[in-house]
Amino acid sequence: MARGRAGVGFRHVLAAAMTGAQSPRASASVGSGIQTAALHVPLQMPAQMAHPRWVEKPDSVLPAQSDAALSQAMSAEGVPQSWQSGLRFIMAQESGGQVNAKNPVHSARGLFQLTAANYHLNPNGAGSFGNAVEEAQGGIRYIQQRYGSADNAVAFWRQHHWY
Numbered sequence: 001m002a003r004g005r006a007g008v009g010f011r012h013v014l015a016a017a018m019t020g021a022q023s024p025r026a027s028a029s030v031g032s033g034i035q036t037a038a039l040h041v042p043l044q045m046p047a048q049m050a051h052p053r054w055v056e057k058p059d060s061v062l063p064a065q066s067d068a069a070l071s072q073a074m075s076a077e078g079v080p081q082s083w084q085s086g087l088r089f090i091m092a093q094e095s096g097g098q099v100n101a102k103n104p105v106h107s108a109r110g111l112f113q114l115t116a117a118n119y120h121l122n123p124n125g126a127g128s129f130g131n132a133v134e135e136a137q138g139g140i141r142y143i144q145q146r147y148g149s150a151d152n153a154v155a156f157w158r159q160h161h162w163y
Contacts (some may be wrong), residue, residue, distance in 0.1 A: 003050070004132055010076065011057075012115065013097060017137055017144045029092075030063035030139070036148055045155065052140075054161050056089075056092075057093055057096060058092065059085070059088040059091075061092050061096050061097060062088060062091060062092055062097035063097045063098075065095035065099075066091065066098075066099060066111060066132055066136075067088070067097070069099075069111075069132030069133045069135075069136050069138045070083070070084070070091065070111075071085055071090065072133045072136075073133050073134075073136030073139075073140055074087070074136075074140065075138040076133070076137055077137055077140045077141065077144075079140055079144070080151075083140075084150075085149050085150075086138070086150025086153060086154045087136075087140065087143070087150050089150075089154050090112060090139070090143070090153055090157060090163060091111050091112060091136070091139065091149070093157060093161075094108075094111070094113040094163075095110065095111045095112070097111065098100070098111070099130060099131075099132045099135060100129045100130045100135070101113065109127075109129050109134035109136040109138055110129055110138060110139070110142075112135065112136070112138065112139025112142060112143075113130065113138055114135075114138050114139065114142055117155045118130060118138070118142055119138070121137075121138040121141040121142050121145070122134050122135065122137065122138035122141075123137055123138070124139075143163075146163075147163070
């Protein structure tokens with residue numbers, strides 16, 4: 001599609017809107033309706049509409065049963081004890097330690113919220129959901145495969161609020 005006069009006009013309107021000015025070219029190229037309304041849209045989001053700061057859940061939210069299951073899974077998977085705090089952090093953020101936690105929007109399930117594409121990482125695939133040790137094993141395997149260590153997974157989670 002060739003760039004015509006409308007494309008040039010739009011660039012001028014956009015540039016003028018971004019600088020807070022209205023150039024003669026911008027006003028000449030703007031008609032009514034949506035184009036005019038676009039000039040009045042604020043470029044910065046009001047503070048009350050900004051995404052609230054994410055609050056990390058403390059690992060104290062984890063039920064004792066889930067914490068015990070994590071310890072068993074760590075032994076079964078042969079990961080070092082140095083991973084425990086990172087794994088507890090991820091589990092607290094992702095499920096709060098609720099066995100077979102289900103995301104209402106997509107396929108994420110379990111203590112570590114594995115998506116359907118990663119259910120195979122559980123010892124018994126989707127059949128592992130409801131078994132806290134096996135859900136934790138799946139989470140550990142996912143973290144090993146994707147991040148190499150629990151600390152790397154935590155660092156990624158803190159930057160993106162997902163992992």
